[in-house]
Amino acid sequence: MNTECKACNERNEALAAGEELEDYRLDHTCGREWPRYVNVHEVGQAYGGSEEGSWWFDTGTPIESVRVDDWTELNATLVRLRVRYELDEDGNYTGEDDVQRRRGRTSCAGGYDIEISVQDKFAEAYPTERPRYE
Numbered sequence: 001m002n003t004e005c006k007a008c009n010e011r012n013e014a015l016a017a018g019e020e021l022e023d024y025r026l027d028h029t030c031g032r033e034w035p036r037y038v039n040v041h042e043v044g045q046a047y048g049g050s051e052e053g054s055w056w057f058d059t060g061t062p063i064e065s066v067r068v069d070d071w072t073e074l075n076a077t078l079v080r081l082r083v084r085y086e087l088d089e090d091g092n093y094t095g096e097d098d099v100q101r102r103r104g105r106t107s108c109a110g111g112y113d114i115e116i117s118v119q120d121k122f123a124e125a126y127p128t129e130r131p132r133y134e
């Protein structure tokens with residue numbers, strides 16, 4: 001399926017090839033990607049079950065959601081939120097004061113991460129259903 005928008009074409013080709021593309025990085029001319037939301041989640045882990053010596057799954061709690069309407073706003077918001085939540089460009093905690101964040105979500109002593117993501121909807125809690133062991 002060909003459209004006027006080069007970014008939509010790239011995305012469709014990638015989907016057809018079974019690849020994943022971060023849609024927000026594509027420069028649409030069709031207006032498809034706006035508005036986007038820069039979402040901040042606190043990510044922890046919850047106990048899933050005892051299979052294979054026990055397994056855990058990620059749980060995200062929304063902290064903040066910022067609507068952005070163009071690239072300038074998107075980039076400025078990412079910079080501002082990374083500073084506020086003390087994250088580097090790879091999403092690593094750069095602060096020292098928060099022991100739980102230094103440990104991270106997989107620590108058995110208890111910890112969590114802050115994650116910033118660009119999505120096409122307002123921040124939501126996840127998962128919406130408790131996952132099952134497969």
Ligand SMILES: [Zn+2]
Pocket residue numbers: 005006007008009028029030031032
């Ligand atoms: Zn497009």
